[in-house]
Amino acid sequence: MIESGHVLNVSHLTVDYGNENTPALALRDVSLSVDPGEFVGLVGESGSGKSTLAYAILRLLHGGRVVEGSIEVSGQNVYELDSNHLRKFRWETVSMVFQGAMNSLNPVLTVEQHIFETIRAHDESVTLTALRSRTDELLDMVEIDKRRAQHYPHQLSGGMKQRVVIALAIALNPKLVIMDEPTTALDVVVQRAILDRIGEIQKRQRFAVLFITHDLSLVEQIAQTVSIMYAGKIVETTPVEQLLTGTLHHPYTRGLLNAIPELLEDNVAISSIPGHPPEITRLPSGCAFHPRCLYAKDECRMSPPILKLYAGSWIACERLPELEELYSDQ
Amino acid sequence: MKFVAQRFLFLLLSVWAAITINFFLPRMMPGNPAEVMLARYQGKLNPQALHALALQFGISHQPLWVQYWSYLISLLHGNLGVSVSYYPTPVTTVIAQSLPWTLALAGTATVISVVAGTWLGVISAWHRGTIVDDILPIATTVSSAIPYFWMALLLLYLFGFLLGWFPLGHAYSTIMVPSWSAGFVGNLLAHAILPLSTILISSLGGWLMSMRNNMLHILDDDFMTFGEARGLSSRRLVYIYAARNAILPNLTGFSMALGFVVSGALLTEIVFSYPGLGYQLFTAVENEDYPLMQGLFLIIALAVLLANFITELIYARLDPRVREE
Ligand SMILES: Nc1ncnc2c1ncn2[C@@H]1O[C@H](COP(=O)(O)OP(=O)(O)OP(=O)(O)O)[C@@H](O)[C@H]1O
Ligand SMILES: [Mg+2]
Numbered sequence: 001m002i003e004s005g006h007v008l009n010v011s012h013l014t015v016d017y018g019n020e021n022t023p024a025l026a027l028r029d030v031s032l033s034v035d036p037g038e039f040v041g042l043v044g045e046s047g048s049g050k051s052t053l054a055y056a057i058l059r060l061l062h063g064g065r066v067v068e069g070s071i072e073v074s075g076q077n078v079y080e081l082d083s084n085h086l087r088k089f090r091w092e093t094v095s096m097v098f099q100g101a102m103n104s105l106n107p108v109l110t111v112e113q114h115i116f117e118t119i120r121a122h123d124e125s126v127t128l129t130a131l132r133s134r135t136d137e138l139l140d141m142v143e144i145d146k147r148r149a150q151h152y153p154h155q156l157s158g159g160m161k162q163r164v165v166i167a168l169a170i171a172l173n174p175k176l177v178i179m180d181e182p183t184t185a186l187d188v189v190v191q192r193a194i195l196d197r198i199g200e201i202q203k204r205q206r207f208a209v210l211f212i213t214h215d216l217s218l219v220e221q222i223a224q225t226v227s228i229m230y231a232g233k234i235v236e237t238t239p240v241e242q243l244l245t246g247t248l249h250h251p252y253t254r255g256l257l258n259a260i261p262e263l264l265e266d267n268v269a270i271s272s273i274p275g276h277p278p279e280i281t282r283l284p285s286g287c288a289f290h291p292r293c294l295y296a297k298d299e300c301r302m303s304p305p306i307l308k309l310y311a312g313s314w315i316a317c318e319r320l321p322e323l324e325e326l327y328s329d330q
Numbered sequence: 331m332k333f334v335a336q337r338f339l340f341l342l343l344s345v346w347a348a349i350t351i352n353f354f355l356p357r358m359m360p361g362n363p364a365e366v367m368l369a370r371y372q373g374k375l376n377p378q379a380l381h382a383l384a385l386q387f388g389i390s391h392q393p394l395w396v397q398y399w400s401y402l403i404s405l406l407h408g409n410l411g412v413s414v415s416y417y418p419t420p421v422t423t424v425i426a427q428s429l430p431w432t433l434a435l436a437g438t439a440t441v442i443s444v445v446a447g448t449w450l451g452v453i454s455a456w457h458r459g460t461i462v463d464d465i466l467p468i469a470t471t472v473s474s475a476i477p478y479f480w481m482a483l484l485l486l487y488l489f490g491f492l493l494g495w496f497p498l499g500h501a502y503s504t505i506m507v508p509s510w511s512a513g514f515v516g517n518l519l520a521h522a523i524l525p526l527s528t529i530l531i532s533s534l535g536g537w538l539m540s541m542r543n544n545m546l547h548i549l550d551d552d553f554m555t556f557g558e559a560r561g562l563s564s565r566r567l568v569y570i571y572a573a574r575n576a577i578l579p580n581l582t583g584f585s586m587a588l589g590f591v592v593s594g595a596l597l598t599e600i601v602f603s604y605p606g607l608g609y610q611l612f613t614a615v616e617n618e619d620y621p622l623m624q625g626l627f628l629i630i631a632l633a634v635l636l637a638n639f640i641t642e643l644i645y646a647r648l649d650p651r652v653r654e655e
Contacts, residue, residue: 058559090561098559103552108574108650117570118560152650168560 006072007175007208008034008057008094013069015052015061015232017280024280026052026064028232031307034176039202039209041219041240043256044229045277050212051099052232054178057210058096059086074175092122095169096178099212101162102185105153111139111164112149118171138167141201159190166198170205177202180212195222216256220244228253231278231288233304238313248324250315251293287318295319295326333646333653341639348631352624353401370618371414379412383621410628411621415613421625424610429592429629431501432606435522436595439529440587446530447537448580452573454538455545467539474535482528482601489524496524499603525602529595533587540583544576551575578649585641589634 010032018024026049034040044050055061057071059078071078073093081089098104105114115135119126136146142163153161162182169177179198183191199222202209211219219226220243228236228250236250243249243257255273275292278284287305290296299318307314310321317323368384375383404410410421447470454466476484490498497503502517548554549572557571596608603609607626614622646652 060555060559062555087561087563090559092561096559098552098556100552104556106553106557106571106575108648109570110650117562117566121560121562121566154651165556 005035006033007036007038007074008032008210009072010053010057011069011072013053013056013071014067015049015056015064016067017052017064022281025283026232026280027056028304029069030229030232030234031069032227032234032237034208034210036175037206037208038225039211039223041216041223041226042210042212042229043214043216043219043226045214047277047280048229049232049280050214050229051180053229054096054180054210054212057178058090058094088122091118091174092172093174094176094178095172095174097162097165097169097180097182099180099184101165101182102158104165105161107153110150110152111144111156114164114168115149115171118168122172134171138171141170142167142197159186159194162186162190162194163197166194166201170201170207173205174207176208176210178210178212181214182211183218184213184215198222216243216259228256231283232280233288233316234307235289235317236313236315237307238315242311242313247313248311248315248327249313250317251295251323252289254327287316295323334643337639337642341635344635345632348628348635349402349405350398352628352631353398356620356624375414375417379418382412383414410625413614413619413622415617415619415622421621424622425607425625425629428605428607428610431604432592432595432599432608435525435604435606436529436591436598436608437588439526439595440533440591443530443533444537444584444587447534448541448577450534451538451541452545452568452576455542455549455576456568456572458546458549467542470535470538472535473531474533474539476532478528478532479597479601481532482525482598485524485528486601497521499601501605521602521604525595525598525604528598528601537580537583540580541576544579545572548572548576574648578645581641581645581648585637586634588641589637590630592630592633 010030013027013030014025015027016023017026030049030053032040032042032053042050042053052061052064056064056066057073057078059081066079073089076089078086078089105111109117112135115138116131119131119134135149139146139149144160144163144167148156148160148164153164156164162185166179166182169179182198183194186194195218198209211223213219216226220240223240226238226240226243227234228238230252236253238249238253243253249257252273259273273292278288278291284291284301286299286301286303287293287296290300293300297319305316305318305320307316308320319326368380371380371383408422410425413419413421413424416424450466450470454463457463473481486498489495497520499521501521502508502514503521506514506517508514554567554571557567562571592607595604595606596611598604599606599608600612607629610622611626613619614626
């Protein structure tokens, strides 16, 4: 499945956090690709495996194993890199804004030291002047005052730390930046500002983004493609316009779309879908969504559905052809 | 700079408090031990010495503040009274003679123990899940579970008595004349090895385990993974990321250990008859030598305070969060 042209190509990836006796499959047969410069949104409830996918791409799974499938970045299999190339691949090719960006910075180093060490780790001969001017440039890009360069993490607000982490993520001009819920811990105003900044920088620097969130409304405005994840599986991949124009979608996606107004008020429960996501150690048979699905039939309990192209979207649902009718009956 | 000045002021205040407590303590002891002691030395000491003792322990008709004032003045002159067990040697002289031994023995042992234990803790945590991390903590837990006193006796019996590899006690052989000759230095080292090993073996494990625990916490922190993700070298991750943060909670422990060097080697010094402060304290208690005890307590208190002060300065250098407060 070597499709050149993609910056990221994840194919049939399965990740297990369990042991031989009790498997805990956080990702099951996940396939996803990102084109150069593309902005892809990855949306799913808490525990659906979004962060696991992000860590798997950087080969940073602690306690988890890739049991099947492969991850290629620019045609290179990430899991075949030797340790030296892996160190360079991390950050020079793919960088990541962590979900816990508030705690991503070393408490005993200044903002500037973080930027310096990151660049130095990949370019030993870089001069101090070059480091300084690059730091100014990066801080400018994320709209942080130059004087903050000498500050320690505890002297910065949450939003500022987030911007510093973003500055670090783009410091080496990577081809792909993974952003794992980069704005979740922030208030709405700061969230908006940071999102706009990310959009602008991305247009200027032309890197691809894999943007992870549980909030569908957030990516609707910024992404080109959106993948929906449920219990470790991608249930739908669709161009963003299709979300707005209301074409046919997976029942779960449909639930998420209906949930958006409520999500804005308090982003806790997806109330339009009854029930809870399953535990990864006790997954339902067949389609993992079937216990919560209004349209589930016997065949949904049999075998897991695979993604099929239908009216411009990739959808994994046994009842795909009938969905149109089923929806209109309501 | 403001921080340093602030801490220094605090040091002065606590030194003053320690000195003041040292003044009042013998005056508040129940059952008036000072008079008991005086009675004991009646006839053994000359009247002048008895009078000096009486003054030092508050058996005086002068008002308290006058006594306090003259106590402060004599302290400023380095006068801590006269030892009764080494009569007529002044307490300051006794202390000045034993302090170097303690610093050399317990000081060296503590520094080695802290540095080596901490470093091994770092290594052990970094290689968690490997054989290194299986063996190190077990070995040191066993060694540190053995009490100082017992360890000292064990080493003394095995290597001093049974095998006869090392001398049984004292800092150097009495037939030697102190000098910087190779022979004498060798003799010093031979005498120091067993007590030094005792302190080292008994305390190293504690440093290892606490550093290892701190490290394991830090290794799970997000900033570690973020550092790894940025392609930082493992050297940098171990030392600048993990160890640098993990050492902070241990600094207070280091300062306590250094402060208590002065007294902490007590048992070891007793077993090996090593002429340090701990041994002197033991002698002082045995002979009810209150002036010497009082002097030793003061020195111990000052050492703890000073070590604390230095640690706070180091802490501030290592942890930016402390600096501004
Ligand atoms: N280190 C781990 N060991 C064991 N199980 C894990 C580990 N990390 C994650 N999991 C499990 O894998 C599943 C997916 O977790 P993951 O963190 O990828 O979800 P997520 O979609 O990022 O959720 P959130 O929105 O809460 O961040 C969860 O069931 C989680 O409990
Ligand atoms: Mg997550």
